[in-house]
Amino acid sequence: MSPRSLPVYRRIAEVLRQDVLDGRLREGSLLPSEREVCRRFRVARATARHSLHVLVREDLAVPVQGVGYVVAGTRTPTGAAPGTRSVRVPVAFLNTAIEMLEANAVPATASRVATLLRAAVHAG
Template identity: 45%
Template sequence: MLDLGTIDRTVDRPPYRQIADILRQHIERGRLAPGEQLPSEAVMIEHYGVARMTVREAIKELRTEGLVVAQHGKGVFVRSAPPVRRLASDRFARRHRQEGKSAFLAEAEAAGHVPGVDQIRVTNEAASAEVAERLGLKPRERVIVRSRRYLADGRPVEVATSYIPESIAKGTPIAEVNTGPGGIYARIEEAGHELARFTEEVSARMPSPDERKALEIGSGSPVLTLVRTAFDTTGRAVEVCDTVKVATSFVLEYDVPAR
């Protein structure tokens, strides 16, 4: 039987964090195996002598860390699938687009997740100074802006906003909610801009309140930020994508040649 330990009410650390610490330790040490169900709310309420909200806050901590998943009507289980592995050297391979898959769809499926996307919003806006510079546009030149949220097994893992020059995207499915099989890059290539290379800038920080809400994470959970610029074979920048990722949900893998 799992030893749920005890919480210390004389210390400053809140009870819900202490409960999360105990459960996290059991998961990390294998006492709670992948796919195994956590003790029920009722069991933990009685054992720790706390309110239901305290137990739920503890579970929320573990969910934001990507350690557990909640199944409606069944309970909370240790996550069995690994984080999404983002392989930079493969994710933009043309074969994925030819198979009708976006980069995230291919990666999430490879990691054993059920991928999803929601909160899609498409607008036509004047480019900010930074976006215009990255795309080589004149100040305030128009761009199609596509924002969306990506999910793995129904759990938000990243939000992304793409900026595509209006001269490329206007009148194409890029300006529609549904871009069709293969996503934005498939449509850009169909518009005559064969993709040649990508540059990426990766950093880490704490999320903003809006990002915490969209990603359903706590204030103490860090995010990874990745700004990518896509170039065609003529050297023209054809897209800038600003992505915010839940840090615990991804492994970033890079294959860099020694030369």
């Protein structure tokens, strides 16, 4: 099947997938928002959302409510304290939160970081 015969959402997903696989989008970085995908590829919001969900299904991205889609990468913590449950925490979320705090600690950023960390805590 040639690239032109693929549905538009699949072509967009392929471009974003290549950005991840080629390292242009690193683990923990934010993927373009639905709005940015709409503008860049001149598509409807549903098409943008569909293309981003393709990456989620392929475990290349993780949706975080209030933040966006984050390039996936996870690690299971070891040596948890007795009496605590072990949770599979997306390290990408924590790295992104740290970068956001280091870059600019304004109230809007703090709110996004809090949302990001809540999602990581509730991921398990």
